Amino acid sequence: MTTSLLDTLRGGLIVSCQPVDNGPLDSIPAIVGFALAARDGGARALRIEGADNVAAVAKACDLPIIGIVKRDLSTSPVRITPYIEDVAALAAAGAHVIAVDATLRERPVAVAELLAAIRGxxxxxxxDLSTIEEAYAAFAMGFDIVGTTMxxxxxxxxxxGPDLAFVTASKALGGFVVAxxxxxxxxxAAAAILAGADAVCAGSAITRTEHVTGWFAKAVADADRRRGETVxxxxxxxxxxxxxxxxxxTVIDRRLVPTPPDVGSAGWFDAIADMAADWRGEYHVAGVAATGLVRDGLWNALNPGTLAIPPDTSLSGELARRLNCPIVARNDAQAAAWGEYQFGAGQQRDMAFVTVSSGIGxxxxxxxxxVEGARGLAGSLGQVQGSKGDLRLEDxxxxxxxAATAGEAGLPADTRLLFDAAKAGNTMAGKILDRAAARIATGLVDLQRLVDPQAVVVGGGVGLAPAFQAALNRSLELFDTALRPHVVFAALGADAGLIGIGHLAQQSDVM
Structure with missing residues (x-):
């Protein structure tokens, strides 16, 4: 019997059909209903409290039953099947397995005596255990199953959260382990199996409607409260x-300044924090979207020509000290991608976002x-280099x-003036624009090959310029339709990064 029953349980789910005490579902018909529903959902066994409940479920359902009796004792903290008569009642009711609290605590009856009665x-x-020392002792005594219940x-x-480390350590002892x-x-539940459990027992999430409703209600209320708060x-x-x-x-208020010099210095951080000096008290969390590589609050340059960031600058830590609130920091293009996904042109589809501005992100x-990637580099299209490995797409x-190419050609070194010249028919300006657009179009097609998103959202000051958009579309039309990405242009404009990092900060605060 032992081998066949354990084989039935192995790799399966055990459902604990124990409603909230004295709640509206705490009745024998409701418990039988839970048991039948669990069976129909694929449970391999049931955990049932109380001899009367065990007898009713055993009569109605053919799944194996782990029986327990719970008592609140004034002389001992042990609650689960503390007496020999409890073992007798569960056996008579039809329990296939009888579980007892086998923790190393003061109890009315020794664990060895309870085990002997179950065997009888x-x-x-x-x-049911709380520590690895108890698991070792239980297996040594001859228990068929140990559970991390306590x-x-x-x-x-x-x-x-659950104690997955206890599961792994218990399984290393060699016996049958229920998480x-x-x-x-x-x-x-899946994590428990991967941690080594032979089976998993779940209860509150399935049969305690009051608890589950409370989890959902709290999550919804917290999210609604955060949604209405300012970041x-x-x-x-x-x-x-x-x-x-x-x-x-919604961007409620804003300030725009030239990025201060001496990036990463104490004075630089002071200047950034001072931008929000008169907003103190109006926010509880802050988000920072910054050009470059941002990972785990540390900030590094991807292209020092865009911004010369000292290595491993503590972006989150320095601002948290000055603003006295939690800081969520991400790469600016990744933050803008999230903004466009949530509220803009992405429309919550799988998407890539490419910003073409002073740099390309x-x-x-x-x-x-x-998707940030293992090193925070995911989506950094501007850093892709050509076959010679010298110049990046951003270069x-x-x-x-x-602008630099225009200056070398004797034109004003300004993209806005370059686009105006191209629109007016200046041949050289048109060639510079078309060449840049063709290179970016090739990058977008390569991105489609690699990731195959539903949409590619293009933004940034250059990316949203009508002259650039027209040139990009002309270049994309030269590619086979099977490879051509579905390009849409950003809807949030220059606010995409602000909105995206604001939402990420709100999410982080909720979670």
Missing amino acids: YGRLAMA SGYTGGSTPD EGRYNSPSL LAFDIGGTKTLAALVRGE GGLVLGGRL LASGFAM
């Missing part, structure tokens, strides 16, 4: 810096998630690059 009735024995419930504050305790989502947002570029108060997709949103086709 020919049932399998499960030990981890986090024998003293101190209860953790939010139980705060496995409140399918992903956590301080910065967008730090190579030439200019924006500071704004953002609420959802990008971001990816796939499966509803901003050849950005606003800075076009």
Whole structure:
């Protein structure tokens, strides 16, 4: 019996059908209903409390039952099946497995005596435990199953998540292990199996409607509260810096200054923080979208020609100290990608975002998630180099690059004037614009080959200029339709980074 039942449980879900005590679902018919629903949903076994409930479920349902009795004792903290008579009642009711609290705490009956009684009735024995020392002792005594049930419930504050490390350590002892305790989502149940559990027991998330409703209600209320709150947002570029108060997709107030010199110095951070000096008290969290490589709050240059950032500048830490609030920092193009995904032209589709401005940046949103990559580089199209590995796309086709090429050709070294000249029919200006647009079009096609997003959103001061858009579309039309990306132009304009980092900061604060 032992081998066949454990084989049935292995790799499966056990559903604990224990409603909230004295709640509207705390009745035998409701518990039987939970049991039948769990069976129909694919459960391999049930965990049922109380002999009467076990008897009713055993009569109605053919799944194996792990039976327990809960008691609140004045002389012991042990609650689960503390007495020999509880074992007898569960065995008579039809439990296939009887679980007892086998923690190393003061109890009315020794664990060895409870185990002997379970064996006497020919049932399998499960030990509900809180530590690896208890697991070692339980297996040594001869328990068929150990459960991590009591981890986090024998003293101190209860953790939010399950104890996966306990699962792994228990499995290393070689016996049958059931992961139980705060496995409140399918992903956590899967994580338990990957951590080594033979089976997973879930209860509150399935049969305690009051608890689940409370989780959802709190999450919705918290998100609604955060949605209505104001975030301080910065967008730090190579030439200019924006500071704004953002609420959802609305920019309430803003300031624009040239990006201060001496990037990363104490004075530089003071100047950035001073942009929000008279907004103090109007925000609870701040977001920073910055050009360059931003990872884990540290800031590095991707192109020192755009902004010379000292290595490993503590962007989040320095601003957090000055603003006295949590800081969420991301690359500016990645933040803008998130803004366009949530509120702009991305329309919550899998998308790549490419910003063509003084530099060229990008971001990816796939499966509803901003993809940053292992090093924070994801979407950095402007840093892609040619076959010779010398010049980057940003060096050849950005606003800075076009202006420099125009200056070398005797034209004004200004992209806006370059576009005006091209529109007026200046042949050289037209060639510079077309060459840059063709290079970016090739980059977008390569991006489509690699990522294959539903849409590519193009933004930035250059990217949104009508002359550039026309040139880009002409270049894209030269590619086969099977490779040509679905290009749409950014809807949020210069506010995409502010709105995106504001939303990311709100999300971070909620989570």
